[in-house]
Amino acid sequence: DGGITQSPKYLFRKEGQNVTLSCEQNLNHDAMYWYRQDPGQGLRLIYYSQIVNDFQKGDIAEGYSVSREKKESFPLTVTSAQKNPTAFYLCASRLIPNYGYTFGSGTRLTVV
Amino acid sequence: GIQVEQSPPDLILQEGANSTLRCNFSDSVNNLQWFHQNPWGQLINLFYIPSGTKQNGRLSATTVATERYSLLYISSSQTTDSGVYFCAVTRQAGTALIFGKGTTLSVSS
Numbered sequence: 001d002g003g004i005t006q007s008p009k010y011l012f013r014k015e016g017q018n019v020t021l022s023c024e025q026n027l028n029h030d031a032m033y034w035y036r037q038d039p040g041q042g043l044r045l046i047y048y049s050q051i052v053n054d055f056q057k058g059d060i061a062e063g064y065s066v067s068r069e070k071k072e073s074f075p076l077t078v079t080s081a082q083k084n085p086t087a088f089y090l091c092a093s094r095l096i097p098n099y100g101y102t103f104g105s106g107t108r109l110t111v112v
Numbered sequence: 113g114i115q116v117e118q119s120p121p122d123l124i125l126q127e128g129a130n131s132t133l134r135c136n137f138s139d140s141v142n143n144l145q146w147f148h149q150n151p152w153g154q155l156i157n158l159f160y161i162p163s164g165t166k167q168n169g170r171l172s173a174t175t176v177a178t179e180r181y182s183l184l185y186i187s188s189s190q191t192t193d194s195g196v197y198f199c200a201v202t203r204q205a206g207t208a209l210i211f212g213k214g215t216t217l218s219v220s221s
Contacts, residue, residue, distance in 0.1 A: 033208055033209075035211075040213070041213055042116075042198060042211035042212050042213040042214055043198070043200075043209075043211040044211070045208050045209075045210070048208045050206065058208060059113070088153060090153075090155065092155075097205070099143050099145065099160045100157055100160060101145070101157060101209060102157075103154065103155040103156075105152070105153065105154050106153045106154070108153075
């Protein structure tokens with residue numbers, strides 16, 4: 001089955017540690033996106049990428065980094081510079097020029 | 113940047129009731145989508161509707177682009193309709209979706 005997979009589902013991190021969230025898709029989609037969701041908030045864009053080896057900052061990129069070395073993969077690193085990283089992180093992909101987004105099931109990150 | 117405002121923020125219904133959710137946006141858009149997020153966090157696309165009206169079963173949506181708003185109608189609501197409904201837009205091609213804060217719907221039996 002084609003889809004988008006995020007792992008792990010739950011992640012705990014100690015303050016001061018970097019952590020990488022995985023996002024893999026086998027839909028042959030061109031564009032991939034990372035969003036952050038806080039309680040009672042909508043989704044806020046962190047980074048997105050439309051082609052391999054290229055990505056753009058979203059509204060809240062500070063404290064995060066990404067890479068796009070393969071079309072299928074778009075990992076997100078939450079660095080120690082992110083002051084409040086506890087949140088629900090959602091990855092999405094899209095086949096350009098279509099408009100439909102496919103979302104993963106999310107990773108819930110908690111800083112302990 | 114473009115602003116997306118959704119109302120009401122919360123909605124509580126009895127099973128079988130109808131409801132209307134509203135999305136206002138501050139600028140012209142080339143893409144508007146409605147999503148449903150279930151209680152486990154999964155987002156499902158409901159409609160791609162930058163203008164006009166679409167229907168899918170008990171759900172329908174209307175976007176009036178010239179007046180910068182969209183409406184999502186849910187008829188004969190069921191408990192499985194519970195969750196958060198998001199409106200999201202893009203200002204131009206090649207950019208990413210910008211989301212509103214959502215409407216949280218609770219349907220009780």
